[in-house]
Amino acid sequence: MLKIGMIGAGFVATFHERALRSVRNAELAGVCALKGAETLAQKARQDHLGDTKVYGTIAELVKAVDVVCVFAPNFVRVDMMRQIAAAVEDGTRIKGIIVEKPLARNYAEAETLARIAKAMGVPTAYFENQIHMPSVVQARTQLTQVEKAMGAPHLARSAEEHGGPHEPWFWDPTTQGGGVCCDMGCHSIACGMYMVTPTGKPLTHLKPLRVNATMALLKWGKEPWRSQLKQRGVDYAKIPAEDYSSVSIELEDPDTKHRSIVQATNSWMYDAPGLRLLMETFGPGYSYTVNSLQSPAGMFISDAAAAAVIDSELALEKSQATRGSLILQPDEASLYGYVAEWIDALTAFEQGRDALLNLEYGRQITLLIMAAYMSHEQRKVVDLTDPATLGELETYIPLIQQGKGSLVL
Template sequence: MSTDGFGIGVVGCGFITRERHLPSVGYLPGVHVAGLQNRTRSTADTVADACREEGWGDPTVADSVAGLVADPAVDGLWVTSPNFTRVDVIDEAVDALEDGATLRGIAMEKPVARNLAEATRILDRVASVGVPHAYLENWPHEPDISGMRELLWSRGREAGRPYLARAQAEHTGPHSAWFWDGEKQGGGALTDMLCHALAGNEVLLSDPATDTADTTADNASDPNADPDAGLTPVSVTADTETLKWGREEYAAELREEHGVDYETNPADDYARATVRYEDAEGTPLVSEATGSWCYVGSGVRRTIELLGPEYSGQVLSDEASSSVFLSDAVGDGEGWAEKQNATSGRTPIAAADVVTGGFVAENRDAVDSFRAGENGALDLTDGYRVLRTCMAAYKSAEEGREVVLADADLEGYTPPPARR
C-alpha cells in the first residue's frame, strides 16, 4: 500500500473508465491513478498517457490483474472490465491477496456479474479475504437525486414515508460490441439500463436514517441481508421486448458493426418492471422502472420521481442547462455528448458530467470508506440484490407472471438473451 495519498488501480479501460471514473479523480484531493490493467495493453498505455497529461496520476500499466494488485502503490482496486470478465478478475485479485498482496478495498462497476451464481462467487471470494468493498452505481450519488431524497424525507417525514418511486432511463444503445452480445453482457437493456433505475428507486424509497448503519466488511457479507429492515422487496412483474434492433435494417447494422445477430439471437432493447415492497408495518410501496436502447434524441434521457403523502420530487436529467446547434453543413464528425445520436442539430454541452452524474461522489464515498476500513454506502451485497431483482424481472417477463421473491429460485437462472 502507498503512504502518499490513495492510489487507485483500475481493471478495464473502456468508456466508463476513460470518461467518468478517471476524470473524477481530478476532483478528489489526495487521490491519484496508480495503475491500470486492460485486456488490450495498447489501450491501457494510451489511457495511462492521458492520466499523466491531465494530472490524474502517473500510473504503471500491469500485464495482469495479479500484478496490479501486487503493486504497492495501489491501495484500492476499481473493477470496470466487461461483465463476462468479472469472476476471473476477482479470482485473480483474491488469489494475489491470499499470496500476500494488500488492498484497502475493492470497488466494482455495475452490474456485479451476469447472474446470481457469478455474483455469489464474487461475494464469497471477496468476503474470504475480509477486504472492504463498494458497488459503483452512480445514480444514488448524483447531487440532484440525493438532494431530492434528503429534502423530501426530512421535510415530508411527518406526513409519512414516500410510497412510489419512478425512473426511466434510455439511450440509443451501448458503446462496445460486447454490450450487444447477450451472452457476454448477461442480458440486454434490462441489465444495462433498468439496473440503474431499480437501484435508484430502492435507494429513494429507503430511509436516509439507515445510511449511518455500520457497514464494515465483516458484517455486510450476507447477500440476502436487507440493509433497511423497513423496506422489504416482495414481488416483481416485468415485460421485455426487442422493438428496434431486431428489425431487418438495424439488425444488419449490428451484424456489420458489432458482429452480433439480433435477427436470430436478439437481446431485449426495452424493459419495464414493477417491484412491490412492504415497509415494517406491511404498507405497500412501489418502484416503477423502464429502460431502453430505443431512444433517438439528444444524449441520454432520464426521468426520476419520488412521491409521498403530501409531497413529490422530480429530476429531469435530459434537460441540459446549455446547448449548441449545428446545421448539416458543419455537422460532419463525432458528437461530444454521451450517446449523442447526431453530429448536427441540438447538442447538449456536458458541464462536468463526472460531478452532476454522481461519479465524483461515488468514488469519494468508496475512497473515504476504504480509508476507514468500511464498505461503501452501497456495497457488493447491494449489487447482488439489484441483480436479483433483474433476474426476477427477466423470469417474470419470460413466464408472463408475477415473481414472488420469497418463493423464487433465481440462483441458477440465466436470462434468455444470455443462453447459448
C-alpha cells in the same frame, strides 16, 4: 493518498478518470487492460492524476496499488476476482475493491464475487453511480423534514434510455447477461428503490415482495437496424436480447408495513441528443423529478459547422447528433454521480469499511434482475416471499442470457 488501479480501460474507465480529477487524495497509479491501457494512462498523467503506469497482469497491478477497480466486461468478472484474491493470498495488502454495475450476469456469479471478496476481508464498493447523483441526493435532503411530517414516498419511476451500447459484447446476451434490463435495469431498479427508501434507513431496508416485468425486442430486431448490428458481429436473428424492459417491484417497509412501488423502465431505442436519466418520486403531498437532459445551458451547431465536429459524444454521453440544438452539460462526471461515488468509496476505504453500496448490495440487486427475467419468461408475477422461488432464482440463468431469446422475445 490512495493509489488506484483500474482493470479495464474502456468507456467507463475513461469516465472514471474524468471523475477522479474532482477527487482529492487519490492518484491513478496503474491500469491493466487488453486494450486502451496506454491511452488511458497517458491521459491520466496529462491530467496530473499521478505517474500512471501500465501493468501487464492483474497480479502486478494489485501489488502496486491500494484500491483495485474492476471496470472490465461482465463475462470476465469472476475470473478477475479470483486473480485479485490470489494476489491477496500471496501477501499483497489492498484497502478496497470496486466493481462496476451490473455486479454479474446472474445470481450465481454475483454470489461468487461477493463470497470471494468477503473471504479476502477487503472492504468493497459496488459502483452504482445513480444513487449518488447530486440532484437525487439533494432532492431527498431537501425533503427530509417534509417526509418526516407526511410519510415515506409511495411511488418511484426510474428510467435510463439511450440509443444502444457502444461495444458488441454489450449486445450479446451471453457475454453481457441479457439486453437492456441487465445492462441498465440494474441502475433504474437500484435508484428507484433508493428513492422510496425512508430517509435514514439502510438501502436494503425495504423488503421486495413481488416483481412483474415485460421485455421486448422492439427496434433492433427489425431492418435496417438488425443488419447494422450484424455488421458489428451481433446477430439478433439468431441470438436476440431485449431492447425494452419495464419492471415493477412491490416493496414493504418491515417496520411500518407501508407499501411502495418502483417502476424501472429502460430502452436502447432512445434516439436523442444524449443519454437520458429520468427519475420521479411521489410521496404524500410532495414529489420531485430529475431529468438529466434538462440543462440551463444549450448550444447550436449549424450544418455548415458540423463537419468540424468529429465525435458526437464530445457533446454528451451517447449523443447521436453533431448538429442542431444540443444539450450542454458542463460536468457529466458529477451530474451522473461518478464523483460522489468515488468520494464515498475512498472515504470508506480510508476508514477500513465498505462503501455505502458494497458487493453484498450488488448481489441483492442481481437477484431482482433475475426475478425480472423470470417474470417476463414465465409471464407471471414473481413472488419473492416464496422460499422455493428464491431458491430457484439462485441458480436461474434466463433464456435470453443462454442465447435462447427467440423463445421469449
